[in-house]
Amino acid sequence: PMDFEKATKDELIDRIEEAGIVGLGGAGFPTHAKYRDAENIDTVILNGAECEPYLTSDYRVMIEDTYHVVNGLRILMKTAQAEKGLIVLKEGYKEAYEALVKECAQYDNLQVFLVPNQYPAGWERQVVYRTLKRRYENYPYECGVIVNNISTAVAVSQAVLEGKPLIERVVTVSGEGVVRPGNYRVRIGTLASELIKQAGGLAHDLDEVRIIAGGPMMGVAQKNDDFVITRALTGILVLPGEHKYEVPHKRPVGDVILDILHFTEHDHRYFVRDEQPCVRCGSCVFHCPAGLQPALLRDAALAKDEVRLGKLDVLECIDCGTCAYVCPSHILVNDAIRRGKTYYQVKVKNAK
Ligand code: SF4
Ligand code: SF4
Structure with a gap:
């Protein structure tokens, strides 16, 4: 002390x-x-x-x-x-x-x-x-x-x-897929599966849930519960698996396009969760809190074009996930940008 x-x-x-x-x-x-x-x-x-x-x-x-x-x-x-x-x-x-x-x-x-x-x-x-x-x-x-x-x-x-070193932290375990959601004080290095067990276990079979390390917007989806609690992990989210969606081709294509243009993308009766092509609707640009152009940043990231990534201010992205959330084509926009950011940082570092 x-x-x-x-x-x-x-x-x-x-x-x-x-x-x-x-x-x-x-x-x-x-x-x-x-x-x-x-x-x-x-x-x-x-x-x-x-x-x-x-x-x-x-x-x-x-x-x-x-x-x-x-x-x-x-x-x-x-x-x-x-x-x-x-x-x-x-x-x-x-x-x-x-x-x-x-x-x-x-x-x-x-x-x-x-x-x-x-x-x-x-x-x-x-x-x-x-x-x-x-x-x-x-x-x-x-x-x-x-x-x-x-x-x-x-x-x-x-x-x-x-005089206490950092050996534990409070982690939120939440979501409809876990029996007893709550905040748990856990030792760093604890297995996520152990923590989920403490939280009453999974409410569904493992293959029927989606486990996310972190929150729903910025967290990273995991294949299973076999990962450890790190110092930076704020929460574990367990969500029930995908709902059944009616496939879009059962509706006239014109209606689907109209829905997209009118941002009725969250009408889950008609949309599958698979990524669809970017329709350049501009929704991600409109909602980006950092004032970026996510669709263009994603293009530059996929093309590994560090010059364009730099011009589009990739380092300003805060990885909030809003662009992916609002995208009617269900594109994981921020996922591509995150990788583009790492690529850009490595390129810039190597160039120095
Ligand atoms: S993840 Fe990045 S690009 Fe997407 S909305 Fe957030 S700040 Fe903008
Ligand atoms: S990435 Fe999605 S939200 Fe952004 S312009 Fe394309 S379709 Fe629209």
Whole structure:
């Protein structure tokens, strides 16, 4: 245990590094690296505005570990030598909001901030703009801000105040395909199958469910439950298998095209889930929160065209999955863009 009020910046950063703490919101970026060279930081933000539907681990942590959330923030502020601390959560998180406001009341420099209940409310860029009206080019530190996830702050508090390394985390197990959905505190490295067993097991046979590591928008579909809980895994989603759809050719082609043009793509009676050709409807462009052109980015990614990927700002994609969600052709647009982004990064790195 360490008295953080008396500790130096380097001592705190070393402790965070030794405890193996990474961003627990899904990014998995080493927390100490954010603070090592940080200068001129005036605000630390704890981001509790969980983006995706179904995931509630941070919500639970804010209610049950309020003490560590607030002290984690104070430790991170001391580490960054920041004067102000903000905790950001969604409007619907009433119980967590009340608990945090009560705990923060004893400190003048802490504030709890609510953001709208919409996706992707937890997008870092949006959180910084909504709370401080600041914009940045690449990273929040450019405008004097460091953003950390709520559970990361808890891990920091436990590492500094109790000397506890990061060996466990809270994981949401949710979806209609699991018997007892809930939030579970599990050791890092636990098998997903064990965790699902703890959650009452599968509500259907394994071949009748879809298992997703992460949330429904940004998570990665798994072949089975044979994978481990990592530090960055926020949740496991178990959904019932595909519904039976009537195949499109049973309807006149003209009607189907009209449905697509009028965005009635979620009428599951008529549409199969297989990918259909892009009809250039522009829906993905209209809905992309980062202002990108997902259909064109996908084309560039499939063509492995790093020049076009660069021109279309592939690195600005936050992998929110909105483009795939709204696509009437059921194209996994963000999946291709994600691969294009990796390809672009490797190409750019090799070119240097
Ligand atoms: S995943 Fe799609 S919608 Fe989301 S930021 Fe990337 S391109 Fe835009
Ligand atoms: S990728 Fe999908 S949403 Fe985007 S333009 Fe093509 S059909 Fe429309």
